[in-house]
Amino acid sequence: MKDDTRVPDYASVTKGQRETWSSGDFNEIARQNVEMAERLCNAVDPHPGQRVLDVACGSGTAALIAERRYCDVTGVDYVPELIERAETRARVNGQEIDFQVGDAQDMPFPDEDFDAVVSVYGVQFAPDQQRAARELIRVCKPGGTIGLAGPIPAGWSGDWFETHARYVPPPPGVPSPLRWGTSGGLDELLGAGTRSITSERRTTRQYYRSIDHAVDVFSTYFGPTIRALETLDAAGRARLRTDLEEVFDRYNLATDGTAIVENQYAQTIATRA
Ligand SMILES: C[S@@+](CC[C@H](N)C(=O)[O-])C[C@H]1O[C@@H](n2cnc3c(N)ncnc32)[C@H](O)[C@@H]1O
Numbered sequence: 001m002k003d004d005t006r007v008p009d010y011a012s013v014t015k016g017q018r019e020t021w022s023s024g025d026f027n028e029i030a031r032q033n034v035e036m037a038e039r040l041c042n043a044v045d046p047h048p049g050q051r052v053l054d055v056a057c058g059s060g061t062a063a064l065i066a067e068r069r070y071c072d073v074t075g076v077d078y079v080p081e082l083i084e085r086a087e088t089r090a091r092v093n094g095q096e097i098d099f100q101v102g103d104a105q106d107m108p109f110p111d112e113d114f115d116a117v118v119s120v121y122g123v124q125f126a127p128d129q130q131r132a133a134r135e136l137i138r139v140c141k142p143g144g145t146i147g148l149a150g151p152i153p154a155g156w157s158g159d160w161f162e163t164h165a166r167y168v169p170p171p172p173g174v175p176s177p178l179r180w181g182t183s184g185g186l187d188e189l190l191g192a193g194t195r196s197i198t199s200e201r202r203t204t205r206q207y208y209r210s211i212d213h214a215v216d217v218f219s220t221y222f223g224p225t226i227r228a229l230e231t232l233d234a235a236g237r238a239r240l241r242t243d244l245e246e247v248f249d250r251y252n253l254a255t256d257g258t259a260i261v262e263n264q265y266a267q268t269i270a271t272r273a
Contacts, residue, residue: 008173013127014103016171018078020223021125027059027085028221032206036149036265037062037120039202043269044147046071050115053139055104056122060086060097066118067095074109076102077122105131112141121157121265124150124177129189137193140272146190148268152181152201155264156251163243167228167236181266190270199268208259211248215241 041062046052048070054063057075059082067073067090075097077083083099090097102108104119104126117140126132136146151157158178170176179185186197208214218225219241229237254260 006173008127008171010105010128010131013171013174014078014105017125017127020227022079022081023223023226024221025085026079026082026221026223027089028217030059030061032204032263033058033061033120033149034065035204036202036267037065037118040118040120040147040149040267041065041069043267044116044118044145046116046145051113052116052118053109053114054122055107055117055119055136056125057086057099058082058122060089060099062118062120063097063099064089064093064095066116067097071116074098074100074114076100076104076107076109078103105135107135107139109139111138112144113139114144115141116145116147118147120149121151123148124180127171127174129175129179133189134193137190137272142272144272146194146268146270146272148180148266148270149202150180150266150268151178152264152266153178154201155203156206156247156261157263157265159247159250160244163240163247164224164228166243167240168224168231180268186268186270193273194270195273197268197270199266201264202267204263204265205253206259206261206263208248208261210257211245211252211259214248214259214261215244218244 052066052071052073054075057063057077060075063073063075080101083101086099104123105128123132251261252259
């Protein structure tokens with residue numbers, strides 16, 4: 001009988017995931033996250049001079065937005081190439097942001113360091129979810145705000161992640177990132193260290209030249225899709241591509257041959273106890 005009660009080897013799962021996110025170039029996908037990051041920043045509402053941390057910041061999308069309020073911003077991600085890209089984006093814009101390479105499950109910051117801690121489709125991917133949640137709480141000041149934008153089981157992103165999971169099953173014992181998009185999951189993860197959690201379902205749109213273009217973008221730049229394609233033979237790759245086209249098609253609002261894909265996600269605001 002299979003022993004499903006074993007604690008997963010989080011270190012090796014994290015290593016594999018870091019390699020996955022290092023492939024491709026998430027910066028090319030990050031344009032789809034700008035609206036979610038803008039809204040999240042408005043909801044968290046950090047004031048000028050406050051310290052803001054963007055966790056699993058990728059190429060820095062939310063960090064760049066928070067800095068426009070003259071906040072004192074730090075971004076952390078475990079992929080050095082994305083941190084370099086974030087630094088370049090900030091430099092080109094003339095923005096000063098402290099970007100650091102680090103793991104969301106073990107962040108290189110002291111306790112109670114930030115007024116606001118945000119993550120856009122980021123911390124949700126850490127395999128040791130309880131530990132990542134404790135880290136969000138630990139580095140946030142008492143009374144500070146934790147703001148998350150992330151996938152939910154419904155809609156495009158739930159569909160998208162489940163389609164990938166059919167081809168590359170998640171490591172045994174590691175809960176789905178979609179847990180952060182359920183009220184039960186949020187209570188389990190953040191309930192103990194916060195005095196309030198509100199989560200609402202929002203929609204955003206992704207724009208592509210066509211469904212084909214959308215699948216090309218993800219096949220070329222999105223680490224998890226690249227990794228899934230690499231594990232398959234030619235027939236499997238063709239099947240995955242068709243499945244991904246169908247996922248985009250299910251949420252496509254455009255009727256002119258382009259793709260305007262509606263995505264539902266959770267925007268969560270928690271107040272640190
Ligand atoms: C979907 S991308 C989102 C990036 C960015 N937040 C944005 O909205 O553009 C997921 C990001 O999470 C990062 N990531 C995943 N797990 C992480 C972990 N355990 N520690 C640090 N970064 C992590 C990946 O490297 C990747 O940059």
